[in-house]
Amino acid sequence: MREQALKIDPLPKVWDPDLKIGEMLKGKRGLIVGVSNENSIAYGCAAKLRGFGAELALTYLNEKAKPFVQPLAEQIEASLLLPLDVEKPGQMESVFERIAAEWGQLDFVIHSIAFAPRKDLHGRVVDCSLEGFLQAMHVSCYSFIEMARLAEPLMKQGGALLTMSYYGADKVVNHYNVMGPVKSALQATTRYLAAELGDKNIRVYAVSPGPLKTRAASGIAEFDELIDAAVKRSPAHRLVDIAEVGRVAAFLVGGAASGMTGDTIYVDAGLHNVA
DSSP states (O other): OOOOOOOSSSBTTTBOTTOOOOOTTTTOEEEEEOOOSTTSHHHHHHHHHHHTTOEEEEEESSTTTHHHHHHHHHHTTOSEEEEOOTTSTTHHHHHHHHHHHHTSOOOEEEEOOOOOOHHHHHSOGGGOOHHHHHHHHIIIIIHHHHHHHHHGGGOBTBEEEEEEOOGGGTSOOTTTTTHHHHHHHHHHHHHHHHHHHGGGTEEEEEEEEOOOOOTTGGGSTTHHHHHHHHHHHSTTOSOOOHHHHHHHHHHHHSGGGTTOOSOEEEESTTGGGOO
């Protein structure tokens, strides 16, 4: 389905409340975790999937984050906006209980959260603390397993689970440090979940965008150098944007990707193909 050009104001490449792109996802309901502001990958996915007709539930980390997320949820007319800190016992269960009560079923989940303590993220992997490593694994990887387990009984007609990775899971990327092993674990988890849930018609994907100027990415040391290198080395000599990631997410969630599961999908202007 061809996509019309979006207006310039207020979010030029992501969402225009007056524009109906199409209805390829009409009737589908999904949870998107990780929207923090208008530049986040999760918001790019939310805006595109909503534009294609999906009904959405969004989450916010805490009360401090809520004022940044709530206007975005209202702008794209999200049906639910719920608190979720995956490190707080019971919060994730509460989110899925609310979805079960309101909708009774779920078609997709997009997991777009990651975290590592700054000291461990900026240091060598060999110097990473056990506490920091376990926290990074919990937030960035194990929480995806938890979401899959809670989503499974709600995906009565099948569904799709997506998580966000990065090329640093495949190759050593300077300054990515402990997040490299963590994202590698996330991609392996994607394959195993796909194998375990395939007989229920639940497809699982890791989406691997190129470097994006998001708030989360700004925590990586020498991030500007990483951005410059990506532009120089990628075949397209540019960065991708969150709208492009969102369109790929819409493809994976929709029926067009029914023959795919367990894959890592790169959205990086070809960067991962360059040695």
